[in-house]
Amino acid sequence: MAKFDTTGAIDCDVHPPSPRRADVLPYLDDYWKEIVTTREVDVLEMNSFPERTLPYMRPDWRANGADPLEAMQKNLLDPLKLDLAILNVVSGAHALFDPYLSAAICRATNDWLIDKWLNRDSRLRASMLVPFQNVEAAVEEIERLADDKRFVQILTLSATELPLGRRIYWPIYEAAEKHGLQLGIHAGSNYRNAPSHSGFHSFLIEDHLAHTQGFATQIASLISEGVFTKYPQLKAVAIESGVTWVPPLMWRMSKDWRGARIEVPWVKDAPADIIRRHVRMTTQPFDLPDDPAEVPKALDHLLSDEMLLFSSDYPHWNFEGLDVLPEGIPDATLAKLLRDNILATYPRLGG
Amino acid sequence: MESSVLERTEDKTETLGVVDCDVHPAFSRPDQLSDYLPERWKQHVRDYAIRSANPLLGTLPYPRLTPGNGMRRDSWPPAGGPPASDLDFLREQLLEQCNIEIGILQPLAAGSVAFNMELGAALCSALNDWQIDKFAGPEPRLRASICIPQEDAKEAVAEIDKRVTDRRFVQIAMPPRTIEPAGRKRYWPIYEAAEHYGLPIGLHTSAFGYRPNTPSGWTSFYLEEHFAASNSLQTVMSSMILEGVFEQFPKLKIVLVEGGFSWLPSLFWRMDREWKRMRSEVPHVKRKPSEYAAENFWYTTQPIEEPEKNTHLLDILRWIGPDRLMFSTDYPHWDFDDPRYAFKVPLTPAEKNAIFRDNAMKLFRLQ
Numbered sequence: 093m094a095k096f097d098t099t100g101a102i103d104c105d106v107h108p109p110s111p112r113r114a115d116v117l118p119y120l121d122d123y124w125k126e127i128v129t130t131r132e133v134d135v136l137e138m139n140s141f142p143e144r145t146l147p148y149m150r151p152d153w154r155a156n157g158a159d160p161l162e163a164m165q166k167n168l169l170d171p172l173k174l175d176l177a178i179l180n181v182v183s184g185a186h187a188l189f190d191p192y193l194s195a196a197i198c199r200a201t202n203d204w205l206i207d208k209w210l211n212r213d214s215r216l217r218a219s220m221l222v223p224f225q226n227v228e229a230a231v232e233e234i235e236r237l238a239d240d241k242r243f244v245q246i247l248t249l250s251a252t253e254l255p256l257g258r259r260i261y262w263p264i265y266e267a268a269e270k271h272g273l274q275l276g277i278h279a280g281s282n283y284r285n286a287p288s289h290s291g292f293h294s295f296l297i298e299d300h301l302a303h304t305q306g307f308a309t310q311i312a313s314l315i316s317e318g319v320f321t322k323y324p325q326l327k328a329v330a331i332e333s334g335v336t337w338v339p340p341l342m343w344r345m346s347k348d349w350r351g352a353r354i355e356v357p358w359v360k361d362a363p364a365d366i367i368r369r370h371v372r373m374t375t376q377p378f379d380l381p382d383d384p385a386e387v388p389k390a391l392d393h394l395l396s397d398e399m400l401l402f403s404s405d406y407p408h409w410n411f412e413g414l415d416v417l418p419e420g421i422p423d424a425t426l427a428k429l430l431r432d433n434i435l436a437t438y439p440r441l442g443g
Numbered sequence: 444m445e446s447s448v449l450e451r452t453e454d455k456t457e458t459l460g461v462v463d464c465d466v467h468p469a470f471s472r473p474d475q476l477s478d479y480l481p482e483r484w485k486q487h488v489r490d491y492a493i494r495s496a497n498p499l500l501g502t503l504p505y506p507r508l509t510p511g512n513g514m515r516r517d518s519w520p521p522a523g524g525p526p527a528s529d530l531d532f533l534r535e536q537l538l539e540q541c542n543i544e545i546g547i548l549q550p551l552a553a554g555s556v557a558f559n560m561e562l563g564a565a566l567c568s569a570l571n572d573w574q575i576d577k578f579a580g581p582e583p584r585l586r587a588s589i590c591i592p593q594e595d596a597k598e599a600v601a602e603i604d605k606r607v608t609d610r611r612f613v614q615i616a617m618p619p620r621t622i623e624p625a626g627r628k629r630y631w632p633i634y635e636a637a638e639h640y641g642l643p644i645g646l647h648t649s650a651f652g653y654r655p656n657t658p659s660g661w662t663s664f665y666l667e668e669h670f671a672a673s674n675s676l677q678t679v680m681s682s683m684i685l686e687g688v689f690e691q692f693p694k695l696k697i698v699l700v701e702g703g704f705s706w707l708p709s710l711f712w713r714m715d716r717e718w719k720r721m722r723s724e725v726p727h728v729k730r731k732p733s734e735y736a737a738e739n740f741w742y743t744t745q746p747i748e749e750p751e752k753n754t755h756l757l758d759i760l761r762w763i764g765p766d767r768l769m770f771s772t773d774y775p776h777w778d779f780d781d782p783r784y785a786f787k788v789p790l791t792p793a794e795k796n797a798i799f800r801d802n803a804m805k806l807f808r809l810q
Contacts, residue, residue, distance in 0.1 A: 146720075146721070146723075147720055147721055250658070251657075251658035251659050252659045252660075253659070253660065254659060254660045255657055255659045255660055255661075255662060255663070255667075256659065257663070258663070281658055284659075284660070285654070285655050285657070285658055285659060285660050286654050286655075286658070287658045288624060288654070288658070288675070288678040288682075289619070289620045289652055289654050289655075289656065289672075289674065289675035289678060290619075290620060290621045290622065290623055290624045290625065290652075290653075290654065290675070290678055290682070291622065291623055291624060291653075291654060293624060293682065294624070294626075294627070294682075294685070294686060295685055295724055295725055296721065296724060297685060297717050297718065297721045297724055297725060298624070298681055298682065298685055300713075300717050300721075301677070301681045301710070301713055301714060301717060302658065302677075302678065302681070304677075304709070304710075304713065305657070305658060305671075305674040305677060305678075306657070306658040306659065308670070308671075308674070309656075309657035309658065309659060309662065309667065309670075309671050309674070310657075310659060312662070312666070312667040312670055312671065313657070313659070313662060313663070313667055316662070316663065316664045316666050316667045317663060317664075334709070334713050336708075336709035336712065336713075337706065337709050339705070339750070339755070340703070340705040340706040340709065340748060341670070342751070343705060343748040343749055343750050343751070344670050344673075344703060344705070344746070344748050345666070345670060346749070346751070347746065347748065347749045347778075348666055348669050348670060348746075348778075349666060351508060351777060351778060352508050352664075352665055352666045352669070353666075354508060355508065355664055355665055355666055356664055356666055359666075364751055377716065379709050379712040379713040379716060380712055381708070381712060381762070382712075382715075386762075389758045390708075390758070392752075392755070393750065393755050393758070395751055395752065409720060410720070
């Protein structure tokens, strides 16, 4: 029995296995078919997001050769009685260096998502992969798929080649905003830069800890460069981020902004207010005190009950059974995060 | 602005002295440090300058917002020279006005991050002589930090050995933006010496280093950089704990300086959560990461975060524990915290004594 009634909820972070060459071949043209075959482009799994490893695949959820969609239906969609679930493919498409190969893999992955997932279960929605390495192709991909409302956001990583606020990316945000697509920022690094100020870590667990530094600096960049000033409808959704890094960022940035705002005159409001308007966080994993009685205090620091979006992070091993949410979240907050906040965040869900 | 209002009455009866764990002494002229270098390195600096990861020679890559590279506008000494270079004015403006009983010097000059490591070692040694000569020698309320060339552990340990008998040095100073994460074995000889002598190691946020200031490359603005630089302290903590430094050196004391502290509870929760599911990756880490933090780490308070609702700071303080926090001003920098106003929430007398004085007195063995 689940501890929480998730009937009708919308799950904002569900992972299909990232497609291999055989999966995407049918969606590539002859040139790219030849390229990915001859040049051995097959497994596109990132070292910072290794799907094959223990934390990324709960043992009792392994598909063991079965259809991964059927496994997802049986393990997640049916028992949690979800209304909708958003698929996030975190793949090496984000990390490839060749900007044209990356664009081809993004297109093929999106077409594979439509064909093998979205068309087979009406509960599914997806994040669109776009090549940030190739801004022109990213805009083209957004335009190509804009009419398919099942894509609700574009997807990028918490650690990228350049901070996400940089002007080079603005055409992507312009196209996304035009079509009501939000900016999903998922935990992960394409290793263009080391995950820490002191280089690469010895252990995967350290990479996981450092993701919050990636998220915080991406949000700081989007604010400081003026992305939310220029694109007021755009929201950034921090996916798989841990959540409670946000209030310290709000406090520190607002304080620094009071002293340093002449540097960024286009930032008209306190960063904490901008974050409350434009930033959302998914709920799994969730860094919280052990004592459930302390949890409401930690959540109160956001001064908002509109920022949390329900997620399971399926099939990652964050919880046992169907205990998909941490204990201690107040009922009123719970009531909003399961559905209402999500409909308010993603206009393409039709809310 | 509502959030900058004190939610308590100003306490005019405080008489107990404050320990300030972050005071930045300055050179009275740009080449003053050369006075303390041997002739060989004096010539080298004159002929080739000091090469470091700062892309600009003479200007900060993220220029500050106030004159003097981000100084308090009222901190320029009337007798001339840059802020905090004139001991008399430092005594008057910081020690007297803020009732500082003891101030710990944190030199920020580039000894520890000079690309030429032999020059770096000479610069660290010069900084140590200079601190005593100009500040901690003439003013007993000021204490010094042993600057070390941490990338060359052998030289670093030699410098510690050389200074340790001078009790005016109360800690070892090392930058958090090391070439490798701080827990790596190349730094263990330093930790061994620090534990052996019972000297805490203070890691002060540094404005530049060998790697980009975010995992996504370099920020464009100081507004982002100022916050991002503090993140290096998180890496120091997680790397040292997860590499097993405190299993090897259980009595080692680490102070994280000038990074604020409100991010700590979330990091504790995150470390423990991840360790529970991934501890088989790091079998040498025997206990919950937050337990090492509670025993081996201390934090200076500035730049104190200012929650929109002031009382939220009390949650943070109690999650960390008042025995781990130590007050600091960051004098003479623009974002200086004044001990009379920095905490906008009421602390209990016990919390106040601990944070403003006793924790540092005990850790640095100042009495």
